[in-house]
Amino acid sequence: MSNTSRNAIKPAKLVLEDGRVFSGTSFGADGTCTGEVVFNTSMAGYQEILTDPSYKGQIVTMTYPLIGNYGVNSHDVESCRPWVEGFVVKECSKIVSNWRASQSLPEYLREHGILGIEGIDTRALTMHIRIQGAMKAVISTEELDPVRLRELAVRAPGVLNQDLVKEVTCREPVEWNTKGKYHVVVLDCGVKWNILRLLQANECRVTRVPAATPFEEILALDPDGVLLSNGPGDPSAVPYVVETVKKLIGRVPLFGICLGHQMLGLALGGRSYKLKFGHHGGNQPVKDTRSQRVAITVQNHGFCVEHASLDEKEIEVTHMNLNDQTLEGIKHRRYPVFSVQFHPESGPGPHDARGLFAEFIRMCDRAA
């Protein structure tokens, strides 16, 4: 437990591209940031969310109003640094209380140059996004004029047709660990570390390769399976990965997660589309159409694969979202290839779907 020394209250503003203004105070770094503003309904796990590379290009608002209570620690990270463009909360805790905490949330954000704004009616913001759709926004501590801020929001690049993967992928192949029964190559589009941790826990030797790695180079690593990772933004903005996936299908067992699922969908001839405000949270019911069991899943995506665009003869739908009937998982009828839109690795969120990693390993085992 440590008291967080805070600077004097510093005003900050959040302005949406449609002109809606929210005034609050800063609890992170100074400056200005832009991004697509989305809301996440998880009640805990903010550190994992901050460090999830899939949030590249996005400003995240937490619907749970009290954030920062348990501080941050060196363990609960999903990558080497936070990736969100900005962080919006109702109230950031003035104190840190947890036996594992090593730092406060404001300190952490400031250290990484991330803007945080508090004192916001985050429920009002969430409802605005739900009704109007996810939109571009700006947070600033240095410019407080709503008109100028709105211009900045409008001019911001957004996420549509933006290749954000290149910003978050590893620069060169990296061995996550060196021992394991199966060799899994992770096509890193911004992979969450929990995916790597769970592969490792499932007896895998894991190698991360950059998203732009050609398929020959991937196969040259002699993998037992390839995992197509999660990542930020629009799947159609990364055609080079989709091409790689196309060539991998049928040659090596494939498991796609989130963006990996979307790219697999595109590679199999399907189309993707943008959801109004996406799914971001840890409480979404997904039904396994084979077992009829429902898993409470972790979700973080703004795009989705269109169900009808897939060839039923080739592709089996394995998972459906019970909230809005969107596609959550597919499986190839001939090849050892499957993918899910949600995050079986959780981090943060329920562990209900972790069995999918074992399923992938069994697939690798059979193919070997």
Add this chain to the structure above:
Amino acid sequence: MPKRTDFKKILILGSGPIVISQACEFDYSGTQACKALREEGYEVILVNSNPATIMTDPQMADATYIEPITPEVVEKIIARERPDVLLPTLGGQTGLNTAMALYEQGVLEKYAVQMIGADYHTIQKAEDRDHFKRAMQKIGLDLPQSALAHTMKEAWDALERIQLPVIVRSAFTLGGTGGGIATTREEFEQIADLGLQNSMISEILIEESVIGWKEYELEVMRDVRDNVVIVCSIENLDPMGVHTGDSITVAPAQTLSDEEYQRMRDAALAIIREIGVETGGSNIQFAVNPETGRMVVIEMNPRVSRSSALASKATGFPIAKFAAKLAVGYSLDEIRNDITKETPASFEPAIDYCVVKIPRFTFEKFPEAKDVLGISMKSVGETMAIGRTFKEALQKGLRGLEIGHSGLDNKLDFRQIPDEKIQWRLKEPNASRIFYIKYALQKGYSIEQIQSLTGIDPWFLDNIRQIVECERMIVQTTSGRTLSADLLRTAKQFGFSDRQIGALLGRDERQVRQMRVDQGITATFKLVDTCAAEFQAYTPYYYSTYEETDESRTSKEKKIMILGGGPNRIGQGIEFDYCCCHASFRLKELGYETIMVNSNPETVSTDYDTSDKLYFEPLTFEDVMNIVDKERPDGVIVQFGGQTPLNLAAQLEAAGVPIIGTPVEEIDRAEDRDKFSQLIQRLRILQPPNGMAAAKDEARAIARKIGYPVLARPSYVLGGRAMKIVYDEESLETFIAEATELSGERPILIDKFLEDAIEVDVDAVSDGTTAVIGGIMEHIEEAGVHSGDSACVIPPYSLSDEIIDKIRAHTLALSKALHVQGLINIQFAVKNDKVYVLEVNPRASRTVPFVSKATGIPLAKIAVSVMVGKTLPELGITAEVIPNHFSVKESVLPFSRFSGVDIILSPEMKSTGEVMGVDQSFGIAFYKSQMAAGTVLPKEGKIFLSVKNADKRNIVFIAKKLHDFGFELVATRGTAKVLKSNNIPSTIVGKIAEGSEEIPTLIKSGELKLIINTPSGVRGQSDMKPIRSLAVRCGVPSITTIQGAQAAVNGMEAIHHGDYSVWSIQELTGK
């Protein structure tokens, strides 16, 4: 999966009377379940002895048995109704224990009744400590070190392995009765011994102490397809060591990182699967070591609970309703979320606010008991508050408690409290610890110091510090000047009430209200929607906060707002919730939009299904006005929620709020001594001589004038608070001193006490022109016992027609004179064939549901129809219904919770709940009422008699009968002498005061089956007190009034002559 068609008839057991640890929450869960099951086309048979419940309304089930929830009685019901299945998980521990006994006694097998939801083995695995421990070890979960003991020797052996301090819990009891924390060997011996006695199976668990650890609860649901969801996580502000029912709790968990939370979630999923709860909800408790994060499983309840009711209200996810649907075969994904309509129930609610639950205690009723909290539950009610921050919810909750605080305010001046006291009040958990945290902070204690004294997580303490800091800033504002808009807004966002801010600024609440309205600072309303706004919500369930956007949707419909009763307390509980719900149901039928305002999470009234709109808010002037300003209701009802809304009536009316029903000034007229006396005289009705004394001397003079004994009470107190029968001047002095301490320099009311009078309660309904009597209740105990504590019967069993006619005439005259529009309750005393009026309450009374159940006339519904303009003839209510059967109401007292408290009934109400016994004969109805209240009148064995002189003549007849039934009589010398002279044999035993141990020995050995002891004066009371206390501990029934003894003998006689039958209220009342 589709619903099951292999059964049609479902038996549901309720939880019986309201007692500490089993309150309204089981009416809420039972009502939801009955509705859900009948909606699905099942036939529902319900057993619940509590007439004040909504679930026992005739239309809630196909057959409703207001009968004792004992295996013996339920077997009779099963034999009669032949249900296919029994759903045992909705009636609290009572329902569960009864179901277990029915299984063990082979009743379920005999009648081929299957248990659904959870079967015998599942319940046993969860409830039996040893089974549970083995199950947890099997799935690799950590538990506190523990051992079972069935004898004191085993207990000492166990202590060798588990070091002190240890927690001792007894198996198969309610809410942790007979447990405790032992830090010394002496304490251990005492607690273990008592625990063994209290356990139904003479078993205790001795456990490693995890006191001071963080405490959590998860509410889990599972369906037949093995889908499991967590509905809600709850974190206790008070760490381990305080019963969760007595803890301030917060939802969701605040200080767990996701990793820790998921570990707990995984454990909960594994537990519900291992224990094997097939379908339904369970509550699982965990403790976490704040230093190391070590997590241990504490316990699991394989049923709906107080926490599940709280979780349902905190999230909008109706656990009991869904549990019922799951029990008949549906899976979670087949059930729709009522709030969002489009999404299924197979999800985990995301909440975007903070919920704080605060228990309500009544230690003031039991001055002999210490207000110290431990692992045995003591609170009688609770309030829940919702805010966008913990600070806001905490302060809203504190003012919602209605204990005279307007938030985390300054009842005491911290400068006056010595450090010793601060430290002791922080260290030893108690009912006002939350305020002492504040005083400590004001005194300059650091968070670390307070944490080390209380064990409370620093996150909570820091939030309290912020409240204190904000208060300091308000005080520092130069007095007289307005607060800055920023500070005022911050204060409102921190949950400060207008009154609280006013107290700091030396202004009244209205001035503060004006000040903030002028600056545009008004309450906004947000929805409780299960999904943190991710989906549109259709159910208007609101809470107030101070944010940017208001989500309330107001309509142009004709609307009526009903003010509820707030947290349960002694004197104001489920009966008033029943009235509020009935008002809402009827108004809906009449085409009004109904708006419910209440802060009690246990109740049916705070189910989002009950009214068209629900505002989950404290019942204070400020909070109610905020809603009125928003909704602009056509009428506001204050007469159904007990004293809470009535206290607001005058202020609301002065603010222009349209209060409907009996005019506020008439309510005042009935409460104002002088005005009321004038009225009584004008109507030529008798009243005991009385007077009001402003000073000590005056009190003495009045008492002397009207003659002792007198009934003395401080004015402006409720529920007979501090009311006493005073026999002489000396006692009067003592009383005055106590009363002054309690209510300050307020006047003291003195009435002539009518000794040995029969008390009669009447509930009636009036439309302002005519009045119709709902029920005339003859009390069994004499006048002087608070009407809420005495047993009563409909119809009267000993009053002459002449007297009853007089009572009728008085009721009609008073209703008319007070322009009653709605309900009226009058208490009469009958002495020497004269009828005196003791009290008139032109509002819903505690007995309205009892009368309604006894007669089949829905009094509250009729009253509300009248309040919106219908006349009684229009409603077809023209004559009093006098039932052909007897209904006896008996009260249930919480003495076993408060060690050292005497069980003598007095003018101060002490009961927490009530039961009803019905039959064609008074004797059997009374016998059943005793059985339902937990007093089994014996059929054989020894009976101890010791009565005061005044009762000596009456005891002869009673004793004669008991002797004739074959009982062996034991008596003290004086009583025995009277018996002997009437040729009734008895054994003489010595008085405890004379050093005799005979009686205690007989009680402990279980030979003594009944005690009839009417104490005389103060001396007699204290002489027999140890006997009565011991009897309470050992479960031997004690009767302390001669009238009670007469009624009991009546019942025993009826049973002696033959068996009894059971009756559904639908049969009895033709409804």
